[in-house]
Amino acid sequence: MFIETETTPNPSTLKFLPGQQVMPGGTREFTSPEEAEASPLAQAIFDTGEVTNVFFGSDFVSVSAAPGADWSSLKGMVVSILLDHFVSQAPLFVGGDASGISVPAEDDLLVEENADDADIVAQINELLETRVRPAVAGDGGDIAYRGFKDGVVYLTLQGACSGCPSSTATLKQGIEGLLKHYVPEVVEVRAA
Structure with a gap:
């Protein structure tokens, strides 16, 4: 498995493309470690200690680095976390269902x-x-x-x-x- 990265217009954020579906529908944003507890993947990315935002799209994960974070080391950590997650086919959300899908209400x-x-x-x-x-x-x-x-x-x-x-x-x-x-x-x- 190979995970591509792309820059975004936001200099503190990188877009990671695992080459497969991330969200079955909708999107989900995590703006704190507490919110990330709903997803083992988001929680692992926040556990690096250098992340302020994790966003799941249909086929990508965007990660925003904290001010002063060094993307040269953080990028490798995030890629490793994503590889482990997708290769092991771990559930995206606690409980394994799509309960984390964000749908405007x-x-x-x-x-x-x-x-x-x-x-x-x-x-x-x-x-x-x-x-x-x-x-x-x-x-x-x-x-x-x-x-x-x-x-x-x-x-x-x-x-x-x-x-x-x-x-x-x-x-x-x-x-x-x-x-x-x-x-x-x-x-x-x-x-x-």
């Missing part, structure tokens, strides 16, 4: 949406799914819809995209421009 919304906006919300979500999500996944991250109210779309960037120096530009110039073009009711995009 109604209670994840930051704002109470107006039922009259259902068509607008459907258009926004379709654009996010078909145009935005593939692009941010290519950079080692994901995007979560968090609501729409009074013309404002609330989104959360995850994985390599959270904390990336270009995340504001991605939201404002990229995603906001796209959504405003296709959905005239959108007036602004805000990070949530």
Whole structure:
């Protein structure tokens, strides 16, 4: 087995490609060692002591190094952990099921949406799914819809995209421009 690595626009994050499926559906982000307890793989990566974020995508794992961490040694440790995990076919989550899959839920919304906006919300979500999500996944991250109210779309960037120096530009110039073009009711995009 060979694990490829790719840089991301976020200089503190590397994307690791094991050449096989990581998540059967959805994504999962771990921002602390406590959250990582749900996944033996994420926990092992956090146990290096030099990691601030682990993100599972469909076919990749993004890892963010802590400030001051040395990627030259950390990269080898992460590759070794990933190799051990995938070669042994260990379960991704405690209990071996897909309980760790992150799926946006109604209670994840930051704002109470107006039922009259259902068509607008459907258009926004379709654009996010078909145009935005593939692009941010290519950079080692994901995007979560968090609501729409009074013309404002609330989104959360995850994985390599959270904390990336270009995340504001991605939201404002990229995603906001796209959504405003296709959905005239959108007036602004805000990070949530």
